[in-house]
Amino acid sequence: MTGYIKGMPQVSVKEKLVKYAEEVFRQRGFDGTSVQDITDAAGVPKGSFYNHFDSKQSLAAEIVRRYYQATDLSDLVASGAPLDRLRAHFLKQIKRTEQTGFAYGCLLGTFAAEVTTAGEKVKAAVHEGLASWTAAVAAVIAEAQARGEISSRYSPQDLATYMIDAFEGTALRIKVTGDPAILTHFLDITLSVLLL
Amino acid sequence: MTGYIKGMPQVSVKEKLVKYAEEVFRQRGFDGTSVQDITDAAGVPKGSFYNHFDSKQSLAAEIVRRYYQATDLSDLVASGAPLDRLRAHFLKQIKRTEQTGFAYGCLLGTFAAEVTTAGEKVKAAVHEGLASWTAAVAAVIAEAQARGEISSRYSPQDLATYMIDAFEGTALRIKVTGDPAILTHFLDITLSVLLL
Numbered sequence: 007m008t009g010y011i012k013g014m015p016q017v018s019v020k021e022k023l024v025k026y027a028e029e030v031f032r033q034r035g036f037d038g039t040s041v042q043d044i045t046d047a048a049g050v051p052k053g054s055f056y057n058h059f060d061s062k063q064s065l066a067a068e069i070v071r072r073y074y075q076a077t078d079l080s081d082l083v084a085s086g087a088p089l090d091r092l093r094a095h096f097l098k099q100i101k102r103t104e105q106t107g108f109a110y111g112c113l114l115g116t117f118a119a120e121v122t123t124a125g126e127k128v129k130a131a132v133h134e135g136l137a138s139w140t141a142a143v144a145a146v147i148a149e150a151q152a153r154g155e156i157s158s159r160y161s162p163q164d165l166a167t168y169m170i171d172a173f174e175g176t177a178l179r180i181k182v183t184g185d186p187a188i189l190t191h192f193l194d195i196t197l198s199v200l201l202l
Numbered sequence: 203m204t205g206y207i208k209g210m211p212q213v214s215v216k217e218k219l220v221k222y223a224e225e226v227f228r229q230r231g232f233d234g235t236s237v238q239d240i241t242d243a244a245g246v247p248k249g250s251f252y253n254h255f256d257s258k259q260s261l262a263a264e265i266v267r268r269y270y271q272a273t274d275l276s277d278l279v280a281s282g283a284p285l286d287r288l289r290a291h292f293l294k295q296i297k298r299t300e301q302t303g304f305a306y307g308c309l310l311g312t313f314a315a316e317v318t319t320a321g322e323k324v325k326a327a328v329h330e331g332l333a334s335w336t337a338a339v340a341a342v343i344a345e346a347q348a349r350g351e352i353s354s355r356y357s358p359q360d361l362a363t364y365m366i367d368a369f370e371g372t373a374l375r376i377k378v379t380g381d382p383a384i385l386t387h388f389l390d391i392t393l394s395v396l397l398l
Contacts, residue, residue: 037233038319110318118374119315122306123234133378160395164387167375168368171388175371178314179363182329191360192367199356199396 020058022048028069032110036066036120036128066117067127073113074135078102082142088150089197092143096173096196100189103177108186114139115174140166147201156201169196216254218244224265228306232262232316232324262313263323269309270331274298278338284346285393288339292369292392296385299373304382310335311370336362343397352397365392 017025026047030039041062045052059065081094103112110116114135121129144166151158176192213221222243226235237258241248255261277290299308306312310331317325340362347354356364372388 034319035231035233035316037231038316111315115371115374116315118378119307119312120231120234121377123230129378136375136378157395160387160391164384164391167384168372168388168391171371171375171384172364172368173371174374175311175367175369176364178311178370178374179332179367181317182314182325182332188360188363188367191356192364195356195360195364195396199353199398200391202395202398 019048019050019054022050023055023058023065024069024072027065028073028113029106031066031069032106032113032116035116036062036124063125063127066124067131070114070117070128070131070135074138077139079142082146088146088153088155089201092146092150092201093193093197095143095146096193099173100186100193103189104186108177108180109184111181112174112177115177118174119178136170140170143170150201165201169200172196172200215244215246215250218246219251219254219261220265220268223261224269224309227262227265228302228309228312231312232258232320259321259323262320263327266310266313266324266327266331270334273335275338278342284342284349284351285397288342288346288397289389289393291339291342292389295369296382296389299385300382304373304376305380307377308370308373311373314370315374332366336366339366346397361397365396368392368396 023044026049027039027044030043030047034043039062041055042052044062044065045055055065059068078098079095081091081098084091084094099112106113114132117124117128117132118136121132140163144162147156147165148162150156151162172192173189176188179188180186219240222245223235223240226239226243230239235258237251238248240258240261241251251261255264274294275291277287277294280287280290295308302309310328313320313324313328314332317328336359340358343352343361344358346352347358368388369385372384375384376382
């Protein structure tokens with residue numbers, strides 16, 4: 007057992023860069039963040055950055071991929087009533103946004119806003135993140151439609167897109183107003199009106 | 203009449219800065235735009251910038267104010283059925299976004315995403331822009347509720363907020379996907395499901 011202490015893994019420079027850059031990007035956006043800001047936050051020499059990433063774009067794309075891969079979809083694939091699972095899932099997303107700071111919004115939304123300058127790698131990663139999240143939500147909406155619990159007038163894909171875009175727009179407004187109460191309205195209106 | 207030519211007003215340096223900066227900000231965002239980018243686009247000396255604006259923040263706030271003051275609200279205050287007026291209004295917003303480039307989204311949304319670094323003046327201007335737009339949409343929703351054309355389960359303010367946030371989130375996704383068709387779904391779903 008004692009060997010574990012001696013052998014404890016060091017956090018690599020690369021992992022430090024990924025860990026601290028996420029917070030800096032969230033707070034300052036893509037263009038508002040310099041490589042120097044990231045290496046300062048990570049406490050590593052600026053020169054070490056390029057041993058691990060060929061550009062700020064590549065690191066940002068990596069962070070976006072990890073962000074959506076870390077999104078907890080467990081409620082969506084659980085058993086139980088589809089609308090309850092959607093509620094549980096979005097409550098978790100609201101909690102996640104609260105924990106990282108409502109003032110900084112959703113990381114996917116932040117990068118989405120800056121894809122014109124953040125470049126193709128970041129754009130592709132955000133696209134994939136939105137697409138996979140939308141597909142997971144759409145699958146639950148499809149179940150609800152199959153069970154006759156909500157209208158089938160619109161496709162699961164269209165409803166899931168609308169729902170997620172409304173969430174992103176709500177998170178965006180909160181960056182400006184500082185009032186997270188509208189996320190509760192978002193969820194109530196979505197589940198009792200949009201998915202009717 | 204000939205005097206008019208001699209007396210034709212020159213476009214002032216300040217107006218040139220405002221005019222060209224809007225396009226640069228739209229395409230590159232707040233942090234992605236430098237004062238030099240703006241003066242280059244306007245074709246004026248860099249030094250002239252500070253004769254008219256004390257900072258990039260002040261110019262950005264001015265542009266946001268002009269942007270929402272230029273928003274065409276005529277359909278909202280026209281006569282006719284409330285839902286038809288909402289449709290006409292949002293079709294105009296979609297057209298406006300198309301004309302300035304779907305790839306660059308809505309200017310309010312672009313600045314909203316960057317308020318953490320763009321500072322308090324920009325934040326206040328975006329806040330005011332979202333609030334005035336939401337109030338104008340809410341007034342029409344209130345009319346529809348008073349006429350019994352849509353449910354009064356949620357307040358006009360909450361429904362207008364949801365609708366505008368869904369629009370902003372949709373415009374944000376289009377920056378990433380490049381597919382503006384979802385704006386049509388946004389409008390159809392909003393008017394036939396959300397406002398039911």
